[in-house]
Amino acid sequence: MTVYFSDGQFTKREELTISIDDRGYYFGDGVYEVIKVYGGELYTAKEHIDRLFQSAAKIKMTIPYADVQIMEIARELVKANNILTGHIYLQITRGSAPRLHQFPDPSVQPVVTAYAVNNPRPLEGMENGVPVKSVEDVRWLRCDIKSLNLLGNVLAKQEAYEAGCVEALLHREGVVTEGSASNMFGIKNGTVYTHPATNLILNGITRQVVLGLCKDLCIPVVEQSFTLDEACEMDEFILTSTTSEVTPVISIDGRPIGSGVPGIITKKLQEAFALQIPSFIAGE
Structure with a gap:
């Protein structure tokens, strides 16, 4: 069973849902990172997570987790999916709201999703x-x-x-x-x-x-x-x-x-x- 992270919890793929009103779907309004895994260990994860927060700041979006929490999510995905050589995909969108170009109300929470896959070295x-x-x-x-x-x-x-x-x-x-x-x-x-x-x-x-x-x-x-x-x-x-x-x-x-x-x-x-x-x- 592949384990994903979405909406604050770890879940199976078939149970994962994304709203049609998600701003990532409408506008590509979000940021992402890909972290490599070698031998079951994250590689340059801090650098990738730091850049994730930098990208979010550049589009005036606040990630609803601290960097240490994002790191722990990534590590848990590696462990839960038994990844040896592969990568983690992390994505944060500005959240789910009616389709208007301007930012939604501040009460709308960004949506964080992530998954891990095996991927051999090229x-x-x-x-x-x-x-x-x-x-x-x-x-x-x-x-x-x-x-x-x-x-x-x-x-x-x-x-x-x-x-x-x-x-x-x-x-x-x-x-x-x-x-x-x-x-x-x-x-x-x-x-x-x-x-x-x-x-x-x-x-x-x-x-x-x-x-x-x-x-x-x-x-x-x-x-x-x-x-x-x-x-x-x-x-x-x-x-x-x-x-x-x-x-x-x-x-x-x-x-x-x-x-x-x-x-x-x-x-x-x-x-x-x-x-x-x-x-x-x-x-x-």
């Missing part, structure tokens, strides 16, 4: 690399908020999928921002380049981990935007996310990156990342 993509497709970034200008408004991301991902690619490489008038569900890094002459953490990208938790690993490994980093043409001329290229970890990009729009195989710095970052995973077992 070992094949990490080992062999993946192709990506460039797509114009036409999303709104507050991509720093991890909100439920993901239609632009969905359309970009679908365009990449239909082209036989794993991810969309988003760009605004030729300047690379991020992926539809990931952050992007180019590597040239031993230096790592990535778009700065502005309102145009989500400052991914895995992105932050990788930047920390670069510092530990004495790999130079430049947080500076670069063009799509420059991306195609990189020696190596990687995408990062909670579920993708550190995945090499071997081609952009069919053009091979470097020699068309994962590079040396990419492998160094993958190895360093793997050492941080709780209960990591080589060759899982």
Whole structure:
């Protein structure tokens, strides 16, 4: 039996109900987070939960739980669902109220839901690399908020999928921002380049981990935007996310990156990342 969290209690899926008046359903009026689980342990959970509260504050929404309570909910879902390698999905909407664009009365309580699923590490993509497709970034200008408004991301991902690619490489008038569900890094002459953490990208938790690993490994980093043409001329290229970890990009729009195989710095970052995973077992 899969255990979910909804409306203040743990419940079975078939007993879970969401009101048709939920503002997440009407407007995408809410925020979310995905926390990875390795070896039955939450990974970078504090960082994800902190960002959840930051996103909520940016849309003027108060989460009806303290951060320690959210952490305990996540841990209980891992335990109740016997998750070894997987992830937790957390979502908070502004609550259930008649469909009006302005915020509802303050008495309306936000709705918190969460679940846990098994999800293996993407070992094949990490080992062999993946192709990506460039797509114009036409999303709104507050991509720093991890909100439920993901239609632009969905359309970009679908365009990449239909082209036989794993991810969309988003760009605004030729300047690379991020992926539809990931952050992007180019590597040239031993230096790592990535778009700065502005309102145009989500400052991914895995992105932050990788930047920390670069510092530990004495790999130079430049947080500076670069063009799509420059991306195609990189020696190596990687995408990062909670579920993708550190995945090499071997081609952009069919053009091979470097020699068309994962590079040396990419492998160094993958190895360093793997050492941080709780209960990591080589060759899982």
